[in-house]
Amino acid sequence: MLALLALGSSVAWGTADFFGGLLSGRRPAIAVVGWSQGLGFLVISAVVLARGEVSWQGWPLWALAAGVAGTTGLVSFYTALSTGTMGVVAPIAALGVIVPVALGVASGEQPSGWAWVGMVVAIVGVTLASGPEVSGAVSARPVVLAVVAALCFGLALFFIDRGARESTLMTLWGMRATSVTVLVVVALCLRSVGGVRPGELPALLAVGCGDLLANALFAVASSRGEVSVAAVLGSLYPVVTAVLAWAVVKERLRPVQVLGSAMAVAGAVVIAL
Template sequence: MLSLLALASSACWGTSDFFAGLRARTMPAAAVVAWSQGMALVLLTVVLSVTGFGGPTGWMVWAVAAGVAGSGALVCFYAALSTGTMGVVAPVASLGVVVPVLLGILTGDQPPVLAWVGMVVAIVGVALASGPELSGGVSPRPLALACVAAVGFGLALFCLDRGARVSLLHTLWGMRATSVSLFLVAGVVLRRAGGVRAADLPALGLIGAGDLVANGLFAYASSHGVVSIASVLGSLYPVVTVLLARVLLQERLRPVQGVGVGISVAGVVVLALARP
């Protein structure tokens, strides 16, 4: 059950990233993140107003750390995607899953041998499914942005897991409140609102909702299970993004991407068979 929730989070993330990447081609990446996160914060505030803001406080530090790492990673990721170098950006950014896996091991995770096999297979599959550039020159800017995004995503996942062990809703709210506050400060200093029009708000709201649901599914799965395994399953989002591009944009899959999708599925099967 927990594995299915982690897989569902990757589906939500992959869908959200696909449409966010399209929006980032027509408006600043920071604006896409800021407005989508802001609308998700409004939704969470309404939910917590009903359920109550009171409760434990141990989630705060983790939520702030997740908000800083996650928002910075998203800006770097969307900015890199908007340059049209998906073949460089996606594989590098997807390797950020190594961060929570290692941190999970260092803090007590003990996956069985079969789970280790499944995780390695799945990570290799994701990198290949992203369509890596195997030849030609690589621009240093998108590569650097992808590396920063990878570390940020990995840290955000780990911090989200730790905060959710105290309170899932409060951690999600604190994460969004942190990222939105950072963007508000940036907007005031730069005196910009990102050029967002009223017509853009519904799409940005859906992107924010997709990211929020993905975070919630992952946080629940990881905090009730093994963070290293949940992180790998949740990080299969590039496979979803690639398949959406194939179906909706008619983008052709490279042979290496087809192989990667198959390897990713094999890794998921192995993980499903593993028993912590």
């Protein structure tokens, strides 16, 4: 069950990233992130109100930390993409999965030998599926920003897991409330909402709900098992995004991406078995 839930989070994250990327071709990336996060916050708030049971024990600090880490990671990632080469930035950011694995093991988790094999294969596969480039000169700024994004993404996964062990629903709500607050402040400072039109709101809502679903699936998976294993399976989303780009917009996959996708799937199978 853990494997299916974590893989489901990868599918949801990868799909949301793909369609979010398409929308970013028409609107600023920060606007797409802000609107999708805000609309997702309305959805999760409605769920919390419908449940009618709110507990404030255990999860607030984890949710706050996850929101700050996740938002910082997104801003760093998009800034790195705008100033550097995606083939350098994306693979570095994908390595953020190492953070929750290390923290999970440090907190007492003991994955089996085969699980370790599967995790290593999957991590290498995801990195290759991101399309790494090793030729040409690369400035230090995008590399540093990509490292910051990787650390923040990895920390966000670990914080979600810790908060979900207290309350999955409230952790997701608190995380989204934090990220939306930060993004509203950014919008006020820029004095702009990105030029988003009413007709684009349904697509942005779908992206926001996809990200919300991914967070929920990962939170349930990790809180019921080992965060180190769930984090690896939940971080296969670059493969999903690459496959959708190939299938929908006919983007050509490089041989290294095909190899990486195959390795990521193989690693996931080993972990699941």
